[in-house]
Amino acid sequence: MEPNKRAILEGRSITKHFGALAALRGIDFSLYEGEILGLIGPNGSGKTTLFNVITGVYPPTKGSVFFEQRNISGLKPHKICQMGIAKTSQIVQPFTRMTVAENVLVGAMYGGRISQREAWEKTYEVLEFVHLDKLMNVSSGNISVPDRRRLELARALATSAKVILLDENMAGLTPNEIEEALNLLRVIRDQGITLMVVEHIMRAVMGISDLMIVF
Ligand code: ADP
Numbered sequence: 317m318e319p320n321k322r323a324i325l326e327g328r329s330i331t332k333h334f335g336a337l338a339a340l341r342g343i344d345f346s347l348y349e350g351e352i353l354g355l356i357g358p359n360g361s362g363k364t365t366l367f368n369v370i371t372g373v374y375p376p377t378k379g380s381v382f383f384e385q386r387n388i389s390g391l392k393p394h395k396i397c398q399m400g401i402a403k404t405s406q407i408v409q410p411f412t413r414m415t416v417a418e419n420v421l422v423g424a425m426y427g428g429r430i431s432q433r434e435a436w437e438k439t440y441e442v443l444e445f446v447h448l449d450k451l452m453n454v455s456s457g458n459i460s461v462p463d464r465r466r467l468e469l470a471r472a473l474a475t476s477a478k479v480i481l482l483d484e485n486m487a488g489l490t491p492n493e494i495e496e497a498l499n500l501l502r503v504i505r506d507q508g509i510t511l512m513v514v515e516h517i518m519r520a521v522m523g524i525s526d527l528m529i530v531f
């Protein structure tokens with residue numbers, strides 16, 4: 317660890333049990349501000365569970381999560397989101413009967429106390445940024461896989477998160493689409509957003525990560 321680096325998110329001895337199953341055992345990690353932390357590991361090794369613990373979907377059985385030096389373990393998901401941590405889901409789950417823009421608007425409203433007008437402004441800004449502006453009035457059930465992946469990212473960006481956790485956001489993409497997705501992550505990182513990236517595709521994670529954790 318370099319002394320000039322500041323950890324924005326830290327996990328200390330995180331353990332998560334589901335009944336008799338230990339999905340996570342004593343996990344430690346540090347996510348440094350402005351960096352990309354890659355996380356790889358086989359199916360069932362607890363990557364998604366770690367994201368769920370960080371974002372408050374489940375409280376940890378033991379251990380703590382610190383965001384900007386504050387212990388956030390056990391806080392509710394909406395509270396953690398408003399503090400500045402958002403995640404994309406491994407299973408893409410847009411509200412399929414809503415348009416692309418409405419899905420992003422939900423992220424903008426969920427992220428904090430802003431007016432409806434500000435939420436729409438944020439929505440348009442993010443849609444343009446991820447190149448979904450042309451599809452904004454299309455029902456999100458009718459868009460392609462790479463567009464759905466970008467929509468997931470757009471929903472997270474719309475919350476104005478400082479930290480975004482990406483759970484296999486490149487699954488199902490072609491090599492060219494992966495390259496595009498990686499470039500977009502670099503631009504997001506360069507804007508000062510800190511990223512934690514779970515990916516099966518080792519090459520993809522290694523290409524952008526400042527640090528890697530192997531589960
Ligand atoms: P990964 O994302 O690395 O594939 P997961 O975190 O999804 O791994 O799963 C880790 C382990 O925890 C698996 O054995 C999985 O079946 C189990 N698990 C995950 N979520 C739950 C849950 N809500 N209830 C019970 N078991 C779960």
Ligand code: MG
Pocket residue numbers: 363364365406483
């Ligand atoms: Mg998973």
